[in-house]
Amino acid sequence: MTQPIAGVSPSTASEATSMVVWPGLTALSTPPLGRLGCTLGRLYSIEAGIGNILTVGNVFALLSIPIALQMFFAGLLPGLARRYVLTNRRVIVERLQFSWSAKWVEEMAVSLDNFDSIEVVVLPGQAWYPAGDLIFRNGEVETFRLMGVTRPETFRRTCLKAHTSFVGVQQLATVS
Numbered sequence: 001m002t003q004p005i006a007g008v009s010p011s012t013a014s015e016a017t018s019m020v021v022w023p024g025l026t027a028l029s030t031p032p033l034g035r036l037g038c039t040l041g042r043l044y045s046i047e048a049g050i051g052n053i054l055t056v057g058n059v060f061a062l063l064s065i066p067i068a069l070q071m072f073f074a075g076l077l078p079g080l081a082r083r084y085v086l087t088n089r090r091v092i093v094e095r096l097q098f099s100w101s102a103k104w105v106e107e108m109a110v111s112l113d114n115f116d117s118i119e120v121v122v123l124p125g126q127a128w129y130p131a132g133d134l135i136f137r138n139g140e141v142e143t144f145r146l147m148g149v150t151r152p153e154t155f156r157r158t159c160l161k162a163h164t165s166f167v168g169v170q171q172l173a174t175v176s
């Protein structure tokens with residue numbers, strides 16, 4: 001299918017990926033790694049010390065490099081690795097599955113017309129990374145949650161723009 005704008009296709013024609021983000025070390029969807037990530041973030045945030053460089057938080061960061069590296073690489077393993085995908089139709093949580101080859105499998109999703117607002121909640125320890133949880137709401141009802149999203153405000157704004165476009169096109173289709 002020829003597209004007038006590269007990467008842009010109508011949601012009725014096909015589902016196209018708009019953005020992919022990876023959860024950080026604070027994603028609580030993979031306990032105990034997520035809780036440990038938040039704990040490390042709280043420790044790294046301790047500003048007590050001498051000047052801006054020799055702080056208690058920086059000492060903890062230096063000493064915990066082996067732990068943080070193990071957490072990072074464990075998060076890339078099949079079964080633990082997750083990614084958040086925004087398409088022109090949905091927001092999807094995918095998990096890396098390995099059988100004969102590695103492939104991304106949909107774990108859960110929410111349609112772009114199944115929410116009207118997105119709230120960013122930064123849990124203790126997430127601010128240091130910077131990361132946060134995205135809570136998708138339809139009125140007062142929580143319809144979906146993404147945990148440990150890196151740069152959550154950017155992803156939130158992009159999801160809201162996709163939502164506005166999707167709902168607008170649906171409304172035009174019902175009017176015509």
